[in-house]
Amino acid sequence: MYTRDNYREAKAEIEARRTSAVALAEERCRELATASPEIKRIDEELRGTGLELFRVACSGGDISAVRKRNEALIAARRAELVRLGLPEDYTEVKYACPICSDTGFVGTKMCSCLKELLITKNIKSSGMGKLIERQSFENFSLEGIEGEDRERMEKNLAKAKAYAELFPKCRGNLLLIGTTGTGKTHISTAIAKEIIHQGFDVVYDSVQNIISDFESDKFKSNYGQGESLSEKYLECELLIIDDLGTEFSTQFSTSTLYNLLNTRQNRGLATIISTNLSAKELAGKYDGRIYSRIVGSDYTVLFFSGKDYRIR
Ligand SMILES: [Zn+2]
Structure with a gap:
């Protein structure tokens, strides 16, 4: 825990x-x-x-x-x-x-004092401290979103709330697809906030930083020393991978990503991925093993649309 x-x-x-x-x-x-x-x-x-x-x-x-x-x-x-x-x-x-x-x-x-301290530490180690201060389900606004977009966002919001509520009984995975500024980060932060307050450990980072940590661990292990930077991505109860698709694709990044998703799936650990790429673009960027994993039955896909959320 x-x-x-x-x-x-x-x-x-x-x-x-x-x-x-x-x-x-x-x-x-x-x-x-x-x-x-x-x-x-x-x-x-x-x-x-x-x-x-x-x-x-x-x-x-x-x-x-x-x-x-x-x-x-x-x-x-x-x-x-x-x-x-x-x-x-x-x-x-x-x-x-x-x-x-x-x-x-x-x-x-x-005691409640130890629990509170652990929550504070979990917020800090999640890498979402600043985001959690600002973003939650309570201040997720649907103002100015209309028509189909609004319907879709209402559904997304309901699904995200249910996800946080049912955790860890349901440890599903989410794939949040949508262009920049449509509220994907806000929704993942809101989920993380709820889950951390329930006492679980959450880790959030961009795909590029995650891959870099695996890379430096690999480099270090060649010299047989150093504390692991990547262990947390394989062990935390909820991993939030931001900006999938923005990483520089190499053989190493692809196999790292596949191993990460696969290991977490086998361990029954939950993952939330957000991406600005469309399903079609994802299919173009990733090989079948990764693509079928995240767009297949392992992940629930939520589509985000509408005007730039940050401008609203
Ligand atoms: Zn106490």
């Missing part, structure tokens, strides 16, 4: 929150011990009653007297803090998330 890196980073961040919350409380305790001899005395006594409580409880004796003494000391400590003009809980550990005390978990369940 989450990439290893994002999960590791998020856990480390929560742990750092906890460490700094504890450190701040300890620092305040030390500071107070110097500033107030009264607090220092109470703290020493509290350590004593704490040990005593433990000792009496272990021997099965009556703890009520020690507990009373303990409570009185705590009350005296609070009063002293107030006298010093400080809040009663000045030296208590203040966690960023009081629900899980900055552990990230409530029992065995992931």
